[in-house]
Amino acid sequence: MKKENLKRRIKQQRALQVFVWLGILYCFIFNIIPMFGLIIGFKDYSITSGIKGIFTSEWVGLKYFQQFIGNYQFGKLVRNTVVLSLLKLVFTFPAPILFALILNDMKALGVKKIVQTASYLPHFISWVIVSCIASQFLSQGGVINSFLMSIGLVKEPVKFLTAPEYFWGTMVTLDVWKEMGWWTIIFLAAITGINSDYYEAAQIDGASRLQRTIYITLPCIKSTIVVVLIMTLGNLFGGGLSGSNFEQSYLFGNSVNADTSQIIQTYVFDVGLSKGRYAYATAVGLIQSVLSVIMIMGSNFAAKKISGDSLY
Secondary structure, eight states, X not given: XXXXXXXXXXXXXXXXXXXXXXXXXXXXXXXXXGGGGGGGGGBOOOTTSTTOOTTTSOBOTTHHHHHHHTSTTHHHHHHHHHHHHHHHXXXXXXXXXXXXXXXXXXXXXXXXXXXXXHHHGGGGSOHHHHHHHHHHHHSTTSHHHHHHHHTTSOSSOOOTTTOHHXXXXXXXXXXXXXXXXXXXXXXXXXXXXXXHHHHHHHHHTTOOHHHHIXXXXXXXXXXXXXXXXXXXXXXXXGTTTSOOHHHHHHXXXXXXXXXXXXXXXXXXXXXXXXXXXXXXXXXXXXXXXHHHHHHHHHHHHHHHHXXXXXXX
């Protein structure tokens, strides 16, 4: 009887089953199978080693992991990666929540739709295009510097794209502009699902708009906030909500601002593809992946203990 019910349900859900299994197949091919390549990080593998392949190369254990930790650039790479990621967490995570609250309180539906549409359109622009736009606006002869000099705020152009001290702030600002509207959709959808009776009852009791936001809206979307926060922490070393640390550092980084722009991902790209040290690059990338797994498991555990909400 159970088998018949199962067959009937599968038959009724044929279309959905096809989509699910295609998704599983995609993850298996592009996410699971490539993980076997991590073995390179523990072997003396070289693409120019002749007949020696991935599985026939000699084991070297933790040799490349120790080399990276002992590298003179280790401290700088970790510092730049962590600081840039933490700055994005501090500024890009609350931004879509605040923006969703503002949009939810807007009464003019036409203006609300225009603002919301305009806010998430930058998400579909690649970082390559963003870098070209930013160079037009933020370069020493760009629009922003011309405006600042014309009103007398600065006497000489600000080196937004070349000075190391401006790199982190510029990247966080661009990240907020590009991704805030996209993540606002999730929080706005959660707010829309709140029962309107709560607001009506609070309004009758004399609660102000701010009080309704603090005591009704935020508690009702708490689970959504926790899930997004866990996802952000899990991808903290990759760029948080946008996962764009590599693109930003690679496109905006140069020899002048290298002290703050070079991160672990760009270092892996450089030593792996440019210099052909695939085993060493794999080991460095694996360190970052392990740290990301620890972050997501730790944040999930902490969220479950503190608020009772978690991914699993």
